[in-house]
Amino acid sequence: MIRLLLSLLLVGMTALLLAFLQSTTPSYAVLTGPIETSGPQKDTVSSKTFSVKVAKLLRAKTIAFTSYGKPVERQTEGAWLIVSVELQSKYDTMTIQAAAIEGASGRSYRQTHRADGAPRLLSSKDLQPGLPTTGIFIFELPEDETSNMALVLSRQPSPQLDSEIRVKLDGETVETRDRVEIGNNGV
Amino acid sequence: MASRRERRLWLASLLSLPFLLAGYYAINAWRNAEDYIKRNELRVSDNVGGQTYAKASWTLNQARVIGDGRDGKIAFPGQMRLVVVRLAARAEDDIGQSWAQCSLTLTDPIGRRWQPLNFILSKDLSRDLDPKATPIDSCDTISRQPPAKSANTLIEEKFVVPADAISSLSAQLSFASTRPEAISFPLRLN
Numbered sequence: 001m002i003r004l005l006l007s008l009l010l011v012g013m014t015a016l017l018l019a020f021l022q023s024t025t026p027s028y029a030v031l032t033g034p035i036e037t038s039g040p041q042k043d044t045v046s047s048k049t050f051s052v053k054v055a056k057l058l059r060a061k062t063i064a065f066t067s068y069g070k071p072v073e074r075q076t077e078g079a080w081l082i083v084s085v086e087l088q089s090k091y092d093t094m095t096i097q098a099a100a101i102e103g104a105s106g107r108s109y110r111q112t113h114r115a116d117g118a119p120r121l122l123s124s125k126d127l128q129p130g131l132p133t134t135g136i137f138i139f140e141l142p143e144d145e146t147s148n149m150a151l152v153l154s155r156q157p158s159p160q161l162d163s164e165i166r167v168k169l170d171g172e173t174v175e176t177r178d179r180v181e182i183g184n185n186g187v
Numbered sequence: 188m189a190s191r192r193e194r195r196l197w198l199a200s201l202l203s204l205p206f207l208l209a210g211y212y213a214i215n216a217w218r219n220a221e222d223y224i225k226r227n228e229l230r231v232s233d234n235v236g237g238q239t240y241a242k243a244s245w246t247l248n249q250a251r252v253i254g255d256g257r258d259g260k261i262a263f264p265g266q267m268r269l270v271v272v273r274l275a276a277r278a279e280d281d282i283g284q285s286w287a288q289c290s291l292t293l294t295d296p297i298g299r300r301w302q303p304l305n306f307i308l309s310k311d312l313s314r315d316l317d318p319k320a321t322p323i324d325s326c327d328t329i330s331r332q333p334p335a336k337s338a339n340t341l342i343e344e345k346f347v348v349p350a351d352a353i354s355s356l357s358a359q360l361s362f363a364s365t366r367p368e369a370i371s372f373p374l375r376l377n
Contacts (some may be wrong), residue, residue: 005271066279090299091299092299092300092302093300093301093302109345109347126302126304126347126350128349129299129300129301130266130299130348130349130351130352131265131266131347131348131349162300177206
Protein backbone atom coordinates (compact mmCIF):
# COMPACT_ATOMS: atom_id res chain seq x y z
CA MET A 1 0.00 0.00 0.00
CA ILE A 2 2.77 2.44 1.01
CA ARG A 3 4.67 1.51 -2.14
CA LEU A 4 1.63 2.37 -4.27
CA LEU A 5 1.17 5.71 -2.49
CA LEU A 6 4.84 6.55 -2.93
CA SER A 7 4.63 5.73 -6.65
CA LEU A 8 1.56 7.94 -7.05
CA LEU A 9 3.30 10.76 -5.17
CA LEU A 10 6.38 10.40 -7.38
CA VAL A 11 4.27 10.47 -10.56
CA GLY A 12 2.35 13.52 -9.28
CA MET A 13 5.55 15.42 -8.39
CA THR A 14 7.10 14.57 -11.76
CA ALA A 15 3.99 15.86 -13.55
CA LEU A 16 4.14 19.08 -11.51
CA LEU A 17 7.83 19.54 -12.27
CA LEU A 18 7.24 18.97 -16.00
CA ALA A 19 4.30 21.41 -16.01
CA PHE A 20 6.50 24.02 -14.26
CA LEU A 21 9.31 23.52 -16.78
CA GLN A 22 6.89 23.73 -19.70
CA SER A 23 5.21 26.89 -18.44
CA THR A 24 8.51 28.69 -17.77
CA THR A 25 10.32 27.70 -21.00
CA PRO A 26 10.12 30.53 -23.57
CA SER A 27 8.52 29.47 -26.86
CA TYR A 28 10.57 29.01 -30.02
CA ALA A 29 9.02 32.18 -31.45
CA VAL A 30 10.20 34.18 -28.41
CA LEU A 31 13.68 32.64 -28.40
CA THR A 32 14.22 33.38 -32.09
CA GLY A 33 12.12 36.58 -32.25
CA PRO A 34 13.22 40.10 -33.16
CA ILE A 35 15.93 41.97 -31.27
CA GLU A 36 13.96 45.06 -30.39
CA THR A 37 15.18 48.63 -29.89
CA SER A 38 12.73 51.36 -28.85
CA GLY A 39 12.99 55.11 -28.71
CA PRO A 40 11.04 58.35 -28.92
CA GLN A 41 10.36 60.24 -32.13
CA LYS A 42 12.68 63.12 -31.28
CA ASP A 43 15.76 60.85 -31.18
CA THR A 44 17.64 58.87 -33.79
CA VAL A 45 16.81 55.30 -32.78
CA SER A 46 19.68 52.97 -33.46
CA SER A 47 19.78 49.17 -33.59
CA LYS A 48 22.79 46.96 -34.26
CA THR A 49 22.17 46.96 -38.01
CA PHE A 50 20.35 50.19 -38.90
CA SER A 51 19.07 53.48 -37.49
CA VAL A 52 16.02 55.66 -38.10
CA LYS A 53 15.12 59.30 -37.49
CA VAL A 54 11.52 60.36 -38.02
CA ALA A 55 11.49 63.76 -39.72
CA LYS A 56 7.80 64.48 -40.34
CA LEU A 57 4.32 63.03 -39.82
CA LEU A 58 1.42 63.98 -42.08
CA ARG A 59 -2.22 62.93 -41.91
CA ALA A 60 -4.56 63.49 -44.86
CA LYS A 61 -7.79 62.39 -46.47
CA THR A 62 -6.39 62.52 -50.00
CA ILE A 63 -2.97 61.79 -51.42
CA ALA A 64 -1.83 62.63 -54.94
CA PHE A 65 1.25 61.67 -56.89
CA THR A 66 2.47 60.90 -60.39
CA SER A 67 3.20 57.28 -61.22
CA TYR A 68 4.87 56.43 -64.54
CA GLY A 69 3.79 59.80 -65.91
CA LYS A 70 0.13 59.37 -64.91
CA PRO A 71 -1.44 61.49 -62.17
CA VAL A 72 -2.90 59.36 -59.37
CA GLU A 73 -5.23 60.47 -56.58
CA ARG A 74 -6.32 58.25 -53.70
CA GLN A 75 -8.96 58.98 -51.06
CA THR A 76 -9.73 57.14 -47.86
CA GLU A 77 -12.59 56.68 -45.38
CA GLY A 78 -9.97 56.59 -42.63
CA ALA A 79 -6.73 58.52 -42.75
CA TRP A 80 -3.56 58.43 -44.79
CA LEU A 81 -0.49 58.64 -42.62
CA ILE A 82 2.72 59.64 -44.34
CA VAL A 83 5.86 59.14 -42.29
CA SER A 84 8.96 60.87 -43.59
CA VAL A 85 12.18 59.32 -42.23
CA GLU A 86 15.95 59.14 -42.61
CA LEU A 87 17.37 55.61 -42.54
CA GLN A 88 20.95 54.48 -42.31
CA SER A 89 22.42 51.00 -42.59
CA LYS A 90 25.46 50.36 -40.43
CA TYR A 91 27.35 47.43 -41.96
CA ASP A 92 25.58 45.89 -44.96
CA THR A 93 23.60 46.95 -47.98
CA MET A 94 20.01 46.25 -46.98
CA THR A 95 16.37 47.11 -47.62
CA ILE A 96 13.65 47.80 -45.07
CA GLN A 97 10.92 45.51 -46.36
CA ALA A 98 8.72 45.64 -43.26
CA ALA A 99 7.23 48.87 -41.96
CA ALA A 100 4.09 49.01 -39.85
CA ILE A 101 2.16 51.39 -37.64
CA GLU A 102 0.96 50.04 -34.33
CA GLY A 103 -2.20 52.05 -33.66
CA ALA A 104 -3.94 53.10 -30.44
CA SER A 105 -5.84 49.78 -30.26
CA GLY A 106 -2.64 47.76 -30.58
CA ARG A 107 -3.51 46.63 -34.10
CA SER A 108 -0.72 46.67 -36.65
CA TYR A 109 -1.11 48.34 -40.05
CA ARG A 110 1.38 47.46 -42.79
CA GLN A 111 2.29 49.85 -45.61
CA THR A 112 -0.53 50.36 -48.06
CA HIS A 113 -0.36 48.97 -51.58
CA ARG A 114 -2.80 51.64 -52.75
CA ALA A 115 0.10 54.07 -53.01
CA ASP A 116 2.46 51.73 -54.91
CA GLY A 117 4.40 53.70 -57.47
CA ALA A 118 4.50 56.88 -55.36
CA PRO A 119 7.84 58.70 -55.44
CA ARG A 120 10.34 58.36 -52.58
CA LEU A 121 8.88 55.16 -51.13
CA LEU A 122 11.56 53.61 -48.95
CA SER A 123 10.49 50.00 -49.40
CA SER A 124 11.99 50.04 -52.89
CA LYS A 125 15.29 51.66 -51.90
CA ASP A 126 18.60 50.01 -51.01
CA LEU A 127 20.28 51.38 -47.90
CA GLN A 128 24.03 51.63 -48.39
CA PRO A 129 26.31 51.68 -45.31
CA GLY A 130 27.51 55.19 -44.53
CA LEU A 131 24.94 56.91 -46.73
CA PRO A 132 21.78 58.24 -45.04
CA THR A 133 18.68 57.63 -47.16
CA THR A 134 15.55 59.75 -46.85
CA GLY A 135 12.08 58.81 -48.01
CA ILE A 136 8.54 58.02 -46.93
CA PHE A 137 6.30 55.22 -45.73
CA ILE A 138 2.54 55.48 -46.42
CA PHE A 139 -0.12 53.84 -44.26
CA GLU A 140 -3.92 53.78 -44.42
CA LEU A 141 -5.61 53.35 -41.06
CA PRO A 142 -8.79 54.29 -39.13
CA GLU A 143 -8.82 57.87 -37.90
CA ASP A 144 -9.04 56.95 -34.20
CA GLU A 145 -5.90 54.79 -34.41
CA THR A 146 -3.76 57.87 -35.05
CA SER A 147 -4.04 59.22 -31.49
CA ASN A 148 -1.34 56.91 -30.15
CA MET A 149 1.03 55.24 -32.58
CA ALA A 150 4.38 53.52 -32.93
CA LEU A 151 6.36 53.00 -36.13
CA VAL A 152 7.83 49.48 -36.33
CA LEU A 153 10.62 48.79 -38.86
CA SER A 154 12.65 45.73 -39.73
CA ARG A 155 14.55 44.22 -42.63
CA GLN A 156 11.73 41.71 -43.28
CA PRO A 157 8.35 40.88 -41.77
CA SER A 158 8.48 38.85 -38.52
CA PRO A 159 12.26 39.08 -38.19
CA GLN A 160 14.09 36.24 -36.45
CA LEU A 161 17.14 37.16 -34.37
CA ASP A 162 17.36 40.36 -36.39
CA SER A 163 16.92 44.02 -35.47
CA GLU A 164 13.49 45.60 -35.13
CA ILE A 165 13.13 49.29 -34.31
CA ARG A 166 10.05 50.70 -32.59
CA VAL A 167 9.65 54.48 -32.61
CA LYS A 168 6.98 55.91 -30.32
CA LEU A 169 5.29 58.64 -32.37
CA ASP A 170 4.27 61.89 -30.77
CA GLY A 171 0.63 62.56 -31.70
CA GLU A 172 1.09 66.32 -31.25
CA THR A 173 3.59 66.51 -34.09
CA VAL A 174 1.20 65.04 -36.68
CA GLU A 175 0.40 67.71 -39.25
CA THR A 176 -3.12 67.40 -40.69
CA ARG A 177 -3.95 68.42 -44.27
CA ASP A 178 -6.90 67.71 -46.54
CA ARG A 179 -4.70 66.74 -49.45
CA VAL A 180 -1.02 65.87 -49.69
CA GLU A 181 0.94 66.02 -52.93
CA ILE A 182 3.85 63.56 -52.96
CA GLY A 183 6.56 64.75 -55.29
CA ASN A 184 10.13 63.79 -56.05
CA ASN A 185 11.29 66.16 -53.31
CA GLY A 186 9.06 64.58 -50.69
CA VAL A 187 5.95 65.94 -48.97
CA MET B 188 7.92 -10.33 -13.82
CA ALA B 189 10.57 -9.26 -16.35
CA SER B 190 13.56 -11.50 -16.81
CA ARG B 191 17.05 -10.36 -15.78
CA ARG B 192 18.05 -10.00 -19.43
CA GLU B 193 15.04 -7.82 -20.18
CA ARG B 194 15.80 -5.58 -17.17
CA ARG B 195 19.41 -5.21 -18.29
CA LEU B 196 18.27 -4.25 -21.79
CA TRP B 197 15.79 -1.73 -20.36
CA LEU B 198 18.53 -0.16 -18.23
CA ALA B 199 20.97 -0.04 -21.15
CA SER B 200 18.30 1.66 -23.31
CA LEU B 201 17.61 4.22 -20.59
CA LEU B 202 21.30 4.97 -20.10
CA SER B 203 21.84 5.34 -23.87
CA LEU B 204 19.14 8.03 -24.18
CA PRO B 205 21.33 10.97 -23.02
CA PHE B 206 24.08 9.91 -25.44
CA LEU B 207 21.64 9.58 -28.33
CA LEU B 208 20.16 12.99 -27.53
CA ALA B 209 23.63 14.56 -27.31
CA GLY B 210 24.54 12.88 -30.62
CA TYR B 211 21.41 14.26 -32.27
CA TYR B 212 22.22 17.82 -31.15
CA ALA B 213 25.87 17.44 -32.17
CA ILE B 214 24.93 16.29 -35.70
CA ASN B 215 22.44 19.17 -36.07
CA ALA B 216 24.99 21.68 -34.78
CA TRP B 217 27.61 20.30 -37.18
CA ARG B 218 25.22 20.66 -40.15
CA ASN B 219 24.34 24.24 -39.14
CA ALA B 220 28.04 25.11 -38.72
CA GLU B 221 28.81 23.64 -42.16
CA ASP B 222 25.97 25.64 -43.68
CA TYR B 223 27.25 28.83 -42.00
CA ILE B 224 30.79 28.23 -43.24
CA LYS B 225 29.59 27.60 -46.82
CA ARG B 226 27.62 30.87 -46.83
CA ASN B 227 30.22 33.22 -45.36
CA GLU B 228 33.61 34.52 -46.38
CA LEU B 229 35.63 33.66 -43.30
CA ARG B 230 39.15 33.38 -44.72
CA VAL B 231 40.11 36.28 -46.95
CA SER B 232 43.50 36.48 -48.64
CA ASP B 233 44.93 39.09 -50.97
CA ASN B 234 44.96 38.04 -54.61
CA VAL B 235 48.48 37.14 -55.70
CA GLY B 236 49.33 37.35 -59.41
CA GLY B 237 49.24 33.92 -61.07
CA GLN B 238 47.28 32.36 -58.19
CA THR B 239 44.43 30.10 -59.32
CA TYR B 240 41.10 30.60 -57.60
CA ALA B 241 37.89 28.84 -58.69
CA LYS B 242 39.82 27.36 -61.65
CA ALA B 243 40.82 30.79 -63.00
CA SER B 244 43.51 33.42 -62.52
CA TRP B 245 42.24 36.87 -61.59
CA THR B 246 43.46 40.44 -61.93
CA LEU B 247 41.95 43.80 -61.14
CA ASN B 248 41.41 45.31 -64.58
CA GLN B 249 39.93 48.67 -63.59
CA ALA B 250 38.56 50.58 -60.59
CA ARG B 251 36.88 53.94 -61.16
CA VAL B 252 35.31 56.51 -58.87
CA ILE B 253 32.52 58.51 -60.45
CA GLY B 254 30.62 61.35 -58.89
CA ASP B 255 33.30 63.68 -57.55
CA GLY B 256 33.81 65.37 -60.92
CA ARG B 257 37.30 63.94 -61.54
CA ASP B 258 36.30 60.99 -63.77
CA GLY B 259 33.66 62.31 -66.15
CA LYS B 260 31.51 65.31 -65.44
CA ILE B 261 28.92 63.56 -63.32
CA ALA B 262 28.63 64.88 -59.76
CA PHE B 263 26.57 63.03 -57.16
CA PRO B 264 25.03 64.80 -54.17
CA GLY B 265 26.80 64.86 -50.81
CA GLN B 266 28.91 61.86 -49.92
CA MET B 267 27.46 59.59 -52.61
CA ARG B 268 29.94 58.10 -55.10
CA LEU B 269 29.76 55.37 -57.73
CA VAL B 270 32.61 52.85 -57.81
CA VAL B 271 32.99 50.68 -60.91
CA VAL B 272 35.09 47.54 -60.44
CA ARG B 273 36.19 45.43 -63.37
CA LEU B 274 37.96 42.09 -62.91
CA ALA B 275 39.73 40.12 -65.64
CA ALA B 276 39.72 36.33 -65.45
CA ARG B 277 41.53 33.66 -67.42
CA ALA B 278 40.05 30.15 -67.21
CA GLU B 279 42.89 27.79 -66.30
CA ASP B 280 40.62 24.73 -66.44
CA ASP B 281 37.06 23.76 -67.35
CA ILE B 282 35.01 26.08 -65.08
CA GLY B 283 31.78 24.04 -65.06
CA GLN B 284 29.76 24.97 -61.97
CA SER B 285 32.75 26.43 -60.07
CA TRP B 286 31.52 30.02 -60.47
CA ALA B 287 27.97 29.37 -59.24
CA GLN B 288 26.61 31.83 -56.62
CA CYS B 289 29.27 34.39 -57.43
CA SER B 290 29.68 37.18 -54.90
CA LEU B 291 31.65 40.35 -55.66
CA THR B 292 31.33 42.93 -52.90
CA LEU B 293 33.23 45.94 -51.59
CA THR B 294 34.48 45.97 -48.01
CA ASP B 295 36.34 48.39 -45.80
CA PRO B 296 38.55 47.82 -42.72
CA ILE B 297 35.75 48.62 -40.24
CA GLY B 298 33.64 45.73 -41.51
CA ARG B 299 31.21 47.51 -43.80
CA ARG B 300 30.13 45.65 -46.93
CA TRP B 301 28.51 47.07 -50.07
CA GLN B 302 26.53 44.87 -52.45
CA PRO B 303 26.57 45.66 -56.19
CA LEU B 304 23.73 47.56 -57.84
CA ASN B 305 21.02 45.48 -59.42
CA PHE B 306 21.25 44.30 -63.02
CA ILE B 307 18.82 46.88 -64.52
CA LEU B 308 20.33 49.89 -62.77
CA SER B 309 23.83 48.71 -63.63
CA LYS B 310 23.03 48.40 -67.35
CA ASP B 311 21.32 51.83 -67.35
CA LEU B 312 24.38 53.40 -65.75
CA SER B 313 26.71 51.71 -68.25
CA ARG B 314 24.69 53.27 -71.08
CA ASP B 315 24.75 56.69 -69.38
CA LEU B 316 28.52 56.54 -68.80
CA ASP B 317 29.43 55.38 -72.29
CA PRO B 318 26.51 55.11 -74.73
CA LYS B 319 28.67 53.55 -77.46
CA ALA B 320 30.30 50.79 -75.41
CA THR B 321 28.77 47.34 -74.92
CA PRO B 322 28.00 46.88 -71.20
CA ILE B 323 30.18 44.28 -69.49
CA ASP B 324 28.31 41.45 -67.76
CA SER B 325 28.04 41.12 -64.02
CA CYS B 326 29.48 38.33 -61.93
CA ASP B 327 26.14 36.53 -61.74
CA THR B 328 25.56 36.66 -65.52
CA ILE B 329 29.07 35.43 -66.35
CA SER B 330 28.79 32.58 -63.85
CA ARG B 331 25.99 31.07 -65.96
CA GLN B 332 28.11 31.17 -69.11
CA PRO B 333 31.71 30.93 -67.96
CA PRO B 334 34.58 31.11 -70.46
CA ALA B 335 36.05 27.97 -72.00
CA LYS B 336 39.43 26.68 -70.85
CA SER B 337 42.26 29.16 -71.66
CA ALA B 338 39.75 31.89 -72.64
CA ASN B 339 39.58 35.33 -70.99
CA THR B 340 36.61 37.29 -69.72
CA LEU B 341 35.73 40.52 -67.92
CA ILE B 342 33.34 40.99 -65.01
CA GLU B 343 32.02 44.40 -63.95
CA GLU B 344 29.99 45.50 -60.93
CA LYS B 345 28.94 48.96 -59.78
CA PHE B 346 28.58 50.11 -56.19
CA VAL B 347 27.21 53.16 -54.40
CA VAL B 348 29.52 54.04 -51.51
CA PRO B 349 30.23 57.06 -49.28
CA ALA B 350 33.17 59.27 -50.27
CA ASP B 351 34.95 58.77 -46.93
CA ALA B 352 35.27 55.02 -47.56
CA ILE B 353 36.80 55.27 -51.04
CA SER B 354 40.48 55.23 -50.04
CA SER B 355 40.21 52.03 -47.97
CA LEU B 356 37.99 49.87 -50.20
CA SER B 357 38.78 46.33 -51.30
CA ALA B 358 36.83 44.17 -53.73
CA GLN B 359 36.13 40.71 -52.35
CA LEU B 360 35.35 37.74 -54.60
CA SER B 361 34.00 34.30 -53.70
CA PHE B 362 31.87 31.47 -55.07
CA ALA B 363 29.79 28.69 -53.53
CA SER B 364 32.58 26.27 -54.49
CA THR B 365 35.29 28.28 -52.71
CA ARG B 366 33.63 29.68 -49.58
CA PRO B 367 34.68 30.18 -46.80
CA GLU B 368 37.81 31.21 -48.75
CA ALA B 369 37.61 34.55 -50.60
CA ILE B 370 40.17 36.65 -52.47
CA SER B 371 40.56 40.35 -52.03
CA PHE B 372 41.73 43.09 -54.38
CA PRO B 373 42.71 46.36 -52.64
CA LEU B 374 41.42 49.10 -54.98
CA ARG B 375 43.88 51.83 -53.89
CA LEU B 376 41.55 54.63 -54.97
CA ASN B 377 42.17 58.20 -53.90
